[in-house]
Amino acid sequence: MSEASRRDDLLSAAGRLFVEKGFAATTTRDIAEAVGMRSGSPFYHFRSKHELLRAAILAGLEQGCQRLVEAVEGVDDPVQRLRVMIRAHLASLLEGDCQAPMLILESRSLDAVARAEIAAVAASYQEPWQAVLDELAAAGRLRNSAPPVRLLLFGMLNWTSQWYRPDGALSLDEIAGAVADLLLR
Amino acid sequence: MSEASRRDDLLSAAGRLFVEKGFAATTTRDIAEAVGMRSGSPFYHFRSKHELLRAAILAGLEQGCQRLVEAVEGVDDPVQRLRVMIRAHLASLLEGDCQAPMLILESRSLDAVARAEIAAVAASYQEPWQAVLDELAAAGRLRNSAPPVRLLLFGMLNWTSQWYRPDGALSLDEIAGAVADLLLR
DNA sequence: CCTACCGATCGGTAGG
DNA sequence: CCTACCGATCGGTAGG
Numbered sequence: 001m002s003e004a005s006r007r008d009d010l011l012s013a014a015g016r017l018f019v020e021k022g023f024a025a026t027t028t029r030d031i032a033e034a035v036g037m038r039s040g041s042p043f044y045h046f047r048s049k050h051e052l053l054r055a056a057i058l059a060g061l062e063q064g065c066q067r068l069v070e071a072v073e074g075v076d077d078p079v080q081r082l083r084v085m086i087r088a089h090l091a092s093l094l095e096g097d098c099q100a101p102m103l104i105l106e107s108r109s110l111d112a113v114a115r116a117e118i119a120a121v122a123a124s125y126q127e128p129w130q131a132v133l134d135e136l137a138a139a140g141r142l143r144n145s146a147p148p149v150r151l152l153l154f155g156m157l158n159w160t161s162q163w164y165r166p167d168g169a170l171s172l173d174e175i176a177g178a179v180a181d182l183l184l185r
Numbered sequence: 186m187s188e189a190s191r192r193d194d195l196l197s198a199a200g201r202l203f204v205e206k207g208f209a210a211t212t213t214r215d216i217a218e219a220v221g222m223r224s225g226s227p228f229y230h231f232r233s234k235h236e237l238l239r240a241a242i243l244a245g246l247e248q249g250c251q252r253l254v255e256a257v258e259g260v261d262d263p264v265q266r267l268r269v270m271i272r273a274h275l276a277s278l279l280e281g282d283c284q285a286p287m288l289i290l291e292s293r294s295l296d297a298v299a300r301a302e303i304a305a306v307a308a309s310y311q312e313p314w315q316a317v318l319d320e321l322a323a324a325g326r327l328r329n330s331a332p333p334v335r336l337l338l339f340g341m342l343n344w345t346s347q348w349y350r351p352d353g354a355l356s357l358d359e360i361a362g363a364v365a366d367l368l369l370r
Numbered sequence: 371c372c373t374a375c376c377g378a379t380c381g382g383t384a385g386g
Numbered sequence: 387c388c389t390a391c392c393g394a395t396c397g398g399t400a401g402g
Contacts, residue, residue, distance in 0.1 A: 025209035027380065040391095152363060174333070225372070
């Protein structure tokens with residue numbers, strides 16, 4: 001009911017629609033209708049459609065970072081920590097309101113300034129991943145932890161959004177397990 | 186110069202632009218301009234913008250299938266065959282004119298009939314992959330070859346298009362090697 | 371394949 | 387946050 005809540009409603013609807021149909025194919029009227037507003041009203045909360053995309057991506061990344069931090073709290077064993085991180089990432093990606101990694105693909109529609117801002121937050125999301133991979137390599141559970149490994153891992157994770165079906169044969173836990181098994185020796 | 190050549194020019198330009206900017210953000214005027222035509226002329230070759238997307242995806246998939254078949258010809262050892270297939274897939278994806286796996290993402294803009302047609306061709310592309318994975322599992326070079334493994338493998342491969350840079354630190358051969366090393370034990 | 375054009379849609383705004 | 391609206395752009399077409 002508060003203004004912040006209506007703004008969040010718009011962000012959430014925009015994120016969902018941008019992921020589903022793409023930025024260009026989603027109209028500001030679609031977004032307004034999704035939250036029960038008239039066509040001009042989103043512009044009371046956001047300066048432009050691009051600003052709505054930028055804010056949705058940043059909000060999704062922040063939420064993903066938070067969930068990741070909460071998930072690893074107190075998990076010291078690197079193998080267990082990796083498993084927990086994989087599970088948390090898949091949950092954000094496949095169950096969350098805002099599928100940040102897929103939204104980031106739409107940032108090609110933004111200008112260089114906004115893209116740089118998003119890249120900086122995305123980089124901070126990667127840090128705990130590189131850290132746990134380095135620990136695993138040191139412990140001999142990984143052949144090596146050079147950057148390509150992290151990039152390939154994110155490929156496995158993010159691409160699931162292209163084939164995962166909530167009513168399909170594979171649960172989130174099963175997918176998370178398959179990813180970890182493939183990575184660890 | 187022939188009519189088929191102009192049609193192919195349009196397909197190639199459309200594929201490149203659809204991957205770069207997305208289907209909805211690419212105008213038929215962009216495509217026309219890319220091949221030196223006026224705005225109305227693409228519609229002499231294709232009934233609609235959607236038909237242009239459908240044809241570009243199918244052409245890209247056919248090309249990818251062909252390259253894959255050529256690459257594995259005479260390669261009997263499953264380990265070597267997997268490596269060759271990975272390399273061929275990455276070449277189509279990162280060097281080819283038509284990056285089919287990324288174009289397929291844009292098929293969300295097509296109707297159910299066209300999507301089903303595309304899904305059928307895409308499925309036939311997957312067959313040799315599942316076959317080589319099954320052989321590798323039988324030979325003990327893979328823990329198992331259940332479907333998630335193939336899907337995760339395609340995730341590693343296709344997601345490279347999000348971070349690969351031709352002038353970057355990693356060559357196609359290095360990436361291909363990293364993927365194979367991660368998969369095989 | 372070009373010229374000339376149309377109807378529809380869209381992002382965004384003024385004023386309340 | 388709504389009403390009423392505008393200018394620009396876009397997919398597509400008729401006629402040659």
